[in-house]
Amino acid sequence: MPMVTKKMVAMLLAGGQGTRLGVLTDRTAKPAVPFGGKYRIIDFPLSNCVNSDIDTVGVLTQYSPLELNAYLGNGSAWDLDRNSGGVYVLPPYVSGSRGKWYSGTANAIYQNLAFLRQYSPKYVLILSGDHIYKMNYAAMLRCHIEKQADATIAVLQVPMEEAHRFGIMQTDDAGMITAFWEKPKNPVSNNASMGIYIFSFDVLEKYLTEDEKNDSSSHDFGKDIIPKLLSDGKRLAAYGFNGYWKDVGTVKSLWEANMDLIDNPSALDLNDSEWRIYSRSPIMPAHYIGADAHAENSIVSEGCEIYGCIERSVLFTGVRVGRNAVIENSVVMPGARIGEGAVIRKAILGENACVAPGAQIGIEPDGTNAYDTTLTGDITLVASGARIAECAMIPAGMVVSK
Amino acid sequence: MNEKAFGLIYTGESNNQLRDITYSRSIAAVPFGGRYRCIDFILSNLVNTGVTNVGVIAQRNYHSLMDHLGSGKEWDLHRKRDGLFILPPFLTRDNTGLYRGTVDAIRSVMGYVRRSAQRYVILTGSHTIYNCTYDAMLKSHIESGADVTIMYSEEKDWGDAVRYDDLRLTLGEGGRITDLEIDPYRPKTPYRCCDAYIMEKSMLEYLIEDAAVHAYTDFMRDVLVRNVSKLKLNGYRYDGYVARLDSVPSYFKHNMDLFNEAVRADLFNADHPIYTKVKDEAPTRYGADAKVKNSLLADGCIVEGSVENCILFRGVHVGQGTSLKNCIVMQASEIRENCALDYVILDKGVQVRPGRHLAGYEGFPVTIRKGALV
Numbered sequence: 001m002p003m004v005t006k007k008m009v010a011m012l013l014a015g016g017q018g019t020r021l022g023v024l025t026d027r028t029a030k031p032a033v034p035f036g037g038k039y040r041i042i043d044f045p046l047s048n049c050v051n052s053d054i055d056t057v058g059v060l061t062q063y064s065p066l067e068l069n070a071y072l073g074n075g076s077a078w079d080l081d082r083n084s085g086g087v088y089v090l091p092p093y094v095s096g097s098r099g100k101w102y103s104g105t106a107n108a109i110y111q112n113l114a115f116l117r118q119y120s121p122k123y124v125l126i127l128s129g130d131h132i133y134k135m136n137y138a139a140m141l142r143c144h145i146e147k148q149a150d151a152t153i154a155v156l157q158v159p160m161e162e163a164h165r166f167g168i169m170q171t172d173d174a175g176m177i178t179a180f181w182e183k184p185k186n187p188v189s190n191n192a193s194m195g196i197y198i199f200s201f202d203v204l205e206k207y208l209t210e211d212e213k214n215d216s217s218s219h220d221f222g223k224d225i226i227p228k229l230l231s232d233g234k235r236l237a238a239y240g241f242n243g244y245w246k247d248v249g250t251v252k253s254l255w256e257a258n259m260d261l262i263d264n265p266s267a268l269d270l271n272d273s274e275w276r277i278y279s280r281s282p283i284m285p286a287h288y289i290g291a292d293a294h295a296e297n298s299i300v301s302e303g304c305e306i307y308g309c310i311e312r313s314v315l316f317t318g319v320r321v322g323r324n325a326v327i328e329n330s331v332v333m334p335g336a337r338i339g340e341g342a343v344i345r346k347a348i349l350g351e352n353a354c355v356a357p358g359a360q361i362g363i364e365p366d367g368t369n370a371y372d373t374t375l376t377g378d379i380t381l382v383a384s385g386a387r388i389a390e391c392a393m394i395p396a397g398m399v400v401s402k
Numbered sequence: 403m404n405e406k407a408f409g410l411i412y413t414g415e416s417n418n419q420l421r422d423i424t425y426s427r428s429i430a431a432v433p434f435g436g437r438y439r440c441i442d443f444i445l446s447n448l449v450n451t452g453v454t455n456v457g458v459i460a461q462r463n464y465h466s467l468m469d470h471l472g473s474g475k476e477w478d479l480h481r482k483r484d485g486l487f488i489l490p491p492f493l494t495r496d497n498t499g500l501y502r503g504t505v506d507a508i509r510s511v512m513g514y515v516r517r518s519a520q521r522y523v524i525l526t527g528s529h530t531i532y533n534c535t536y537d538a539m540l541k542s543h544i545e546s547g548a549d550v551t552i553m554y555s556e557e558k559d560w561g562d563a564v565r566y567d568d569l570r571l572t573l574g575e576g577g578r579i580t581d582l583e584i585d586p587y588r589p590k591t592p593y594r595c596c597d598a599y600i601m602e603k604s605m606l607e608y609l610i611e612d613a614a615v616h617a618y619t620d621f622m623r624d625v626l627v628r629n630v631s632k633l634k635l636n637g638y639r640y641d642g643y644v645a646r647l648d649s650v651p652s653y654f655k656h657n658m659d660l661f662n663e664a665v666r667a668d669l670f671n672a673d674h675p676i677y678t679k680v681k682d683e684a685p686t687r688y689g690a691d692a693k694v695k696n697s698l699l700a701d702g703c704i705v706e707g708s709v710e711n712c713i714l715f716r717g718v719h720v721g722q723g724t725s726l727k728n729c730i731v732m733q734a735s736e737i738r739e740n741c742a743l744d745y746v747i748l749d750k751g752v753q754v755r756p757g758r759h760l761a762g763y764e765g766f767p768v769t770i771r772k773g774a775l776v
Contacts, residue, residue: 037685038701076475077680262687270684271702271717278682283675286436286713287686288666291696301685302437302701305663314685 004084006056006119008141008198010049011112013105014042014129015062020250022375023383023401024350029061030249031129032068034333034351036261036270037301037314040071041248043279044134045127046078046087051275052137054125056085058115060108062092062101077280090115104219110208116201124204126197126221132257133194133245134268134275140239141198143175149237150203151229153177154196156241166192167222169238177236182222191238194245197221203234244268251376255348258314258331262297282317282334292323308338322357330362333384342388346396350384358391365395373397407522407540407600408484409448410515411441414461414507415529419566419649422749422769427466430458430528432647433732433750435660435669436713437700439470440647442678443531443669448524449477450674451535455484457514459507461491470679477677487514503619508610515603523606525621527567527597531645531656533669533676536600539638542577543600548636550605550626552579553598555644566648569595569622571637579635582627595622596640643668654747654767657713657730661696683716691722707737721756728764732772752776 018030025033031042042059049057057080061068068089075087090112092101102108109116109126116124123144125137135154144152158166168187170179181187207225211217217224229236244267246257260267270277284303289295294309303318308325315321316333322340329346332338336349339357346362355361362380375381382388382400394400413430423432430441441458448456456479460467467488473479474486489511491501501507508515508525515523522543524536532555543551554571571593572581583590601609609625618624626635643665645656659665670676683702688694693708702717707724714720715732721739730747737743738756745762748754749772758776762768770776 265687271704276682277684281680281682283677285438285666285670285676286698286700286715288661288663288698289694289696291661293695295688295694296692297690298688299685300688300699 004119006085006121008054008123008125008137009085009116009119009121010045010054010057010125010127010137011109011116012042012045012049012057012059012127012129013108014059014068015102015108016128016130016249017063018130018249020375021254022251022381022399023386024251024254024348024381025064026383026402027064027067028384029063029065029068029129031059032071033248033254034316035132035248035254036258037299037316038281039277039279041132042068042071042129043078043277044132045129046080047275047277048133048135048137049125049127050078050080050278052135052139054137055080055082056119056121057087058090058112059087059129060090060102060112062108065089065091071280073280078278085119088115104217104224105221106208106211106217106225107219109204110212110219113205113208116205121201124199124201126195126199128195130249131194131245131247132268133241134243134272134277135196135241135245137196137198140196143239144198144200144237147175147237148235149176149198150200150234151226152198152237152239153226154194154241155191155238156194156245158190158192160187160190163187163190163192167195167226168192171238175238175240177230177238180226180230180236182220182227193222193226194241195222198239203229251348251379251381255331255346255379259312259329261299261314262312284317290323293321308340308342316351339390345380346378347380347382349382350386352384353382353386353388355382355388356390356392359388359394360392361388361394362396363393365397371395371398375399406520407451407453407524407536408455408457408518408520408603409444409453409524409526410457410459410508410511411444411526411528412459412504412507413441413464413467413528414459414501414504415527415567416462420647420653421650422771423650423653423747424463426463426749426772428460428462428464428528429647431463431466431470432529432653433715434531434645434647434653435657436698436715438676438678439467440531441467441470441528442676443533444526444528445471445477445479446674446676447532447534447536449479449677451524451537451540453524453536454479454481455487455518455520457487457489457511457518459489459511461501461507464488464490472679476679484518489514503624504621505610505613505619505624508606508621509614512607512610515607518603521602522600523603525599525601525606529567529647530597531647531669532596532640532642533671533674534640534642535674536598539598539640540600542638543636546577546636547634548578549633550599550601550609551636551638552626553596553638553640554593555596555640555642556592557594558592567597567622568648569626571595573637577637577639579630579637582630582635584623584627593637593639594646596644597646600638645669650747650767650769651765654730654745654764658711658728660698660713661711681716686714689722707739707741715750728767730767746770749774 018025287304290307479486689706723740
C-alpha cells in the first residue's frame with residue numbers, strides 16, 4: 001500500500017528499564033511513570049511532537065510494555081489517531097529466522113528502518129522517553145535545514161560538575177560540532193547533548209546499516225554513531241535549547257521535577273494554552289477539598305477527595321486523603337489512599353498505594369536497622385499497590401515494596 | 403449491553419428562570435458540577451446502559467451544544483454503526499424550522515426515528531440530572547406491558563419553588579398512573595417526573611402523528627396528560643439523587659449539594675462514570691497563601707486567595723487576597739487580587755478587576771453573564 005510521504009517522522013526510544021527509579025519501574029517502563037499530577041513522562045515528548053506538527057511517531061518499546069501500550073491506545077489522547085501516520089508501538093520482532101531484542105539505541109532504530117521507509121521521510125527525529133521539557137522540534141528542523149547538516153543534536157548548558165554524565169560537545173562559531181565525547185571523565189565544555197537528534201534520513205540509513213555490521217560497536221547513538229559521523233567529516237549542527245529540561249531517571253530527580261512545578265511554576269508552564277501537554281485523562285469528577293481540610297503550595301488533580309492537610313505536594317488523580325492526615329513535600333501517584341491521621345513526609349507513593357490510618361512515613365531513622373538508601377537518599381519510596389499497616393513507622397529513605 | 407433501545411434527547415426546553423445562565427446556551431449545555439454540562443449526565447446514562455444510538459434534538463442556541471458534543475468521541479458514540487446524531491432544525495415545505503413544542507420537534511426528526519433499528523426508545527429532556535442506567539426501567543416497561551413508562555422520583559420538600567415542567571404523577575395499583583398534573587399550585591403527590599420516558603418506537607410514531615393531526619404541540623401536555631385514561635401509563639420509581647435545574651436558586655442549590663459526600667458518590671458513581679469533553683488542562687495549583695475549604699475544583703485552576711463553599715470550573719484563576727464564598731465560577735473566569743465575592747455565579751470567561759466586591763443571597767445569587775468585565 002503506498003503511504004503518504006512525511007517530511008519528518010519521530011522515533012521515541014521508550015525501551016529503558018529505569019532501574020534507578022527502583023520499585024516505581026518494577027512493572028512499568030520508565031516513560032509510563034506518572035509525573036506532575038496527571039501526566040506520564042511520555043506525554044511530554046509526544047505532546048511536543050504534536051505541537052511541532054509531527055503526526056507520525058514510532059514508540060520503540062521493549063521493557064514491560066503492557067502499561068505503556070494500554071496508555072497510548074490508538075493515540076487519540078494526543079490527536080495522533082490519523083488516517084495516515086499517527087502513533088505506532090514498535091516492539092522487537094522476529095522476521096523469517098532472524099529477530100532479536102533491541103541491543104542499543106542505534107540498533108533499535110536500525111531494526112525499524114522498514115517502518116521509516118514506508119513514509120519516505122527526509123528527516124528522522126530521535127527522542128528519548130525519560131525527559132521533562134517543552135521543545136519545538138519544528139524550530140530544530142529549521143536549524144538543521146539552514147545549516148545543511150547531516151545530523152543536528154539538541155544542546156543544553158549543564159553545570160560543569162554534572163557534565164560527566166552527558167554526551168559533551170565542542171562547537172565552532174557557526175554552531176557546528178567539532179568534537180564529541182560520550183560521558184567524558186574530564187569534560188572540556190558544558191555543552192551537553194539532550195539525546196535529541198535530527199538526522200537526514202539517507203545519512204541515518206547508511207550509518208545505521210554500516211554500524212550494524214560492525215561487531216565491535218555497542219550500537220549506541222552517543223557512543224558509536226555520532227563519533228563515526230564526526231570522524232567521517234559529516235556536518236553536525238548543535239541546536240541550542242535554554243528552557244526547562246529535567247532528566248527524571250532517578251528517585252531524587254523525579255521528586256525534584258515534581259517539586260519544581262510547585263516552587264517555580266513558570267519554569268515549565270503547564271497552563272500554556274499555546275503548548276498544551278496532552279495526556280490520557282481518566283474519567284473523574286472535579287476534586288473536593290473538605291470543610292476541615294487544608295491545601296497550600298500544592299498541585300491537585302481531578303478525582304481527589306481531600307479531608308486532611310496537604311502542603312508542598314503533588315497529588316495525582318483519584319487520591320483520597322483521610323481526616324487529620326498530613327502530607328508534606330510528597331508525590332502521591334494516582335489512586336493512592338491515605339488513611340485518617342497518617343503522616344507522610346518527603347515521600348513518593350506509587351499508584352494505588354494504600355496507607356492505613358495512623359501510619360507515619362518518612363520519620364527520622366533511629367539507626368536500629370540498616371537498609372539501603374543508595375537509590376532513594378532521604379526520600380521514602382512506596383511501591384505501586386503496596387500497603388502500609390496501621391500505625392506503621394517507615395523511616396526516611398526506606399523502600400516499601402508491594 | 404442493551405441493543406434494544408435508542409436514545410432521543412430533547413434539548414429545546416425554554417426556561418427563563420435560569421436567567422443569564424441560559425442567555426447564550428441551551429439548558430443541555432449549562433455547565434454543572436465543575437466540569438460537566440447537563441447533557442453529559444443523560445448521555446452517560448444512555449451509554450452506561452449500553453445504548454449506542456442517540457439522537458440529540460437541538461433547537462435553541464445549539465452552537466455551544468454542538469461544540470461540546472463534537473463527534474461523540476468522549477462518550478464512545480463515534481461509531482461506524484449508529485452513534486451520536488445531532489438533529490438541528492431545518493426548513494422544508496412542511497417544516498418551518500421553528501418548533502412550536504416537543505411534538506413538532508420529534509415529528510421533524512421522524513426520519514431519524516424511522517431509521518433507528520431498535521425496538522424501544524428512551525426519550526428524555528436535558529435539564530434533569532441523575533446517574534442511573536435505564537436497564538431496570540426498560541425491564542419494568544417490558545414486563546408491565548405499559549404503553550409508556552415514566553421515570554419519577556419522590557420529591558420530599560418542594561416548598562414554594564418555581565415550577566417548570568413539573569409533571570406530578572398520581573399512582574394507582576401496580577405503578578399505573580391514574581392522574582397527571584403539570585405545574586400544579588398545590589401538588590397532590592410528591593411523585594415527580596424525571597423527564598425520562600420509555601416506549602416502543604412504534605408507539606412514539608403513533609402518538610406523535612396522532613397529536614400532530616390534532617394540531618397538538620406539547621408531548622407532556624397534549625400526549626401524556628390528555629391520554630392518561632386512554633393509554634396505559636406506568637411509573638418507574640428512581641430513588642437516587644435527582645437534580646432538576648429549573649431556576650437559578652435550584653441550579654445553585656444542586657451545585658452546592660455536591661459538597662455532600664453521599665451526593666457525590668451517587669452522582670459520580672465510579673461504576674457509571676459521567677463522560678464529558680476532555681480539555682487537557684494542567685492540574686489545579688494552590689499557591690503559598692491559598693486557603694480552601696469545602697469546595698469542588700476542576701483541573702486548570704490557579705488559587706492564590708481563599709475559597710470556601712465554591713465550585714470552580716476548569717481554568718479559573720483566584721488572585722491573591724481575594725475571598726470567594728458560596729460562588730459558582732465557570733470555566734476560564736478570572737478573579738483578580740483583593741476581591742470579595744459572596745453568593746455569585748460567574749459565567750464562563752468573566753473578568754473581575756482587582757478590589758471588586760459583589761454579593762447576592764442564597765435565594766438570589768448574583769449571576770454575571772458570559773465574558774463580562776466587572
